[in-house]
Amino acid sequence: MNQIWFQPARQPARGAALPPRERTLRVPGGRCALFTVSAGDALRVVDPEGLQGGLLYALPGTFEASSEGEPPALAALLDAIGEAASARAGLDAGGIGPSDLAGLAILGGETPADTAWEGIAARDSLCLLAAPGAAMAPEAQNPPTELRLAIRPRTSIVGQAPPPLAPPLQDLRVEAATARAYTVKAGQYIQIIDVDGRQCADFLAFDAAELAEGREFGLDATTTHTLMGTSSPKPGLHAKYFDARMIPLVEVVQDTVGRHDTFMLACSAKYYEDMGYPGHSNCTDNFNAVLAPHGVASRKGWPAINFFYNTIPGSDDRIDMDEPWSRPGDYVLLRALTDLVCATSSCADDIDPANGWFPTDIHVRVYDAACDFPRGMSHRMTPDSEPRLTRETGFHARTAALTRTFDDYRGFWLPSCFSSAGPIAEYWACRERAVIMDLSALRKFEVIGPDAEALMQRALTRDLRKLAVGQIVYAAMCYEHGGMIDDGTVFRLGPNNFRWICGDDYCGLWLRRLAEENGLKVWIKDSTDQLHNVAVQGPRARDILGTLVVTPPHQPSLSELKWFRFTVGRISGVPVVVSRTGYTGELGYEVWCHPSQAGTVWDAITEAGAPHGLTPAGLAALDMLRIEAGLIFADYEFCDQTDPIEAGIGFAVPAAKTDPYVGQEAIARRRAAPQRRLVGLDVAGNEAVGHGDPVHVGRGQVGVITSATKSPVLGRIIALARLDVTVADGAAVEIGKLDGHQKRLAATVVPFPHYDPKKTRVRDDGAPPPAPPEPVSPTETVASAGIPA
Known part of the structure; x- marks a missing residue:
């Protein structure tokens, strides 16, 4: 390390000065x-x-x-x-x-x-x-x-706020253990900044017009929770904070932390008295002092939005807390929905972890209503990574014209459904005709260099030496103990050229670590922002794309493209890679292009698909499709405690492989003495079940539901579940509701996939596909909750 650089700063001891910041x-x-x-x-x-x-x-x-x-x-x-x-x-x-x-x-x-x-x-x-x-x-x-x-910096920047997002109308410093009041006009933006990190900031807002008439209508946590259906509103569709009249006062535009408290009081004199610190400075008294000139009556305890306050409601019916997650410069950006009187405090608590034991300053900036700030949450690949706000895909301009219902899915805005149809109609379009879905949130990594094959052999469960150029294979990436990091597909673009498509940013770091540990000359380049993709899925997908995709003579045409192969070509002059892959269990393709040209690709596909009934589809329909097809999903069917065998993808782990891979010994031990397995469940009745519901045989719990949906094509509720290996196919089990014992739903263990178990539809070689079963009734449907982020 060069002498001019430095080691990471440590957190200060209680009462000590903050270390220099970078x-x-x-x-x-x-x-x-x-x-x-x-x-x-x-x-x-x-x-x-x-x-x-x-x-x-x-x-x-x-x-x-x-x-x-x-x-x-x-x-x-x-x-x-x-x-x-x-x-x-x-x-x-x-x-x-x-x-x-x-x-x-x-x-x-x-x-x-x-x-x-x-x-x-x-x-x-x-x-x-x-x-x-x-x-x-x-x-x-x-x-x-x-x-x-x-x-x-040569001189310390402790206490310095980050640069403003735009020229501020107000630039206010809330010193540690104090509060400030200020007024904001409708449409203006309020940025609340944690200057040095791990510092809570209580926020109050009142309808200014009502306050001028002597009536107090401020933020109301109970109303907000009820209307938004969340403990802490986030950027997106459910972003508003309401007063008791059910009138929204502010909405969240950006949030770089995502962990706040909105159901408890700001700290008060009573809290410190009970803890043995009578007379301690507190946010409630500070609010009373600064709001009195605005005609706000004093209170013993103020219900507030406690930004950056890390409270944890536990399953034991207790509320716990820990140090805030916020780093220096983290912020929440709000937009005023009416004229407001606001107050912000820097929490005075120095007797517990609420402020990292060391209260510091909060900074408030107010920006003009004419500013145009994108909406988004911050996402970090690792805890020390720089945050990135939720991104729009290259197809966003097209999808946003068709729906306002977007989910923050792994750092990208993806539609959950479309206004013209809805999840059930989108689902049937995929089963009977074709759909187009924006799946650009997939992570893409280019693996290149003379040792690329050696690295991928070490990192993945599949034998990559058997993979031909132009071929794709599904694989798992595991830790040494056998738990899964992620699953994904590998494209072989050349002898020493691979592309890993997965869901987790961390895969890139893991691959670089393996390359370094094994002394391999290979580079892992993140191409996620250079390669966006739509899936065209359904029995008419080949007919739609066959008229569009132009390939050079040395590449397979679309009609020649076999399952898990890819080709290179153009759509309306735009360079694309087209792969015969998907996540629906239907015949389908994915089209990969640069995001700057995504709009042209979308327009060409939708125009060509119109005569075939092509419909845009979102994540809610996709969730139903993938559960029916028995396709697994991260943090549901697998996690870092689940090996690929338990996750139901034992086919992706050959018993013998040319070279060793990470986790091989652990997986072999688990395979020899399995404890759990992934199964299908047919659920009796029409009551919903969901991820995390316990599965019982008698009083004892034998497993857990990983995913579930009401299958439109099968006319019943189905589920994927991880059960003890002693529970055989055909066994009768019960799904526990309420406390797991007061209410039980009968179910039967069945093989999965529930739909098209031999995968005849996805393997379609060009013959007319079999017709799907008739739906039980067009009215006997339920909306899916969608793929969780």
């Missing part, structure tokens, strides 16, 4: 970002995936010259790089032209993952960091990937 910045691949440095600041730029170039521009003399080559002029870079408009605006605001900044090529070449450049600023400067790279073609494996910048 500033961090994430620059996505193919983009750039502006930041400022002061003389003496230490910088570290890391390429976490390898093979990514880095360009740094600053005023001449800010950094020592680099030996990595001559960078392009900044003006030329801004013409070529994505989303450079904000960088140009930032330069203009600083009175700096592109020619005023000198460039350094700080990274480049065949660099391994975690290659870093370090430097110290010799002068104050506005700087620009770029991660250059062109858009990746879907058949290529050269995605531009992110760079991460950390700045250790």
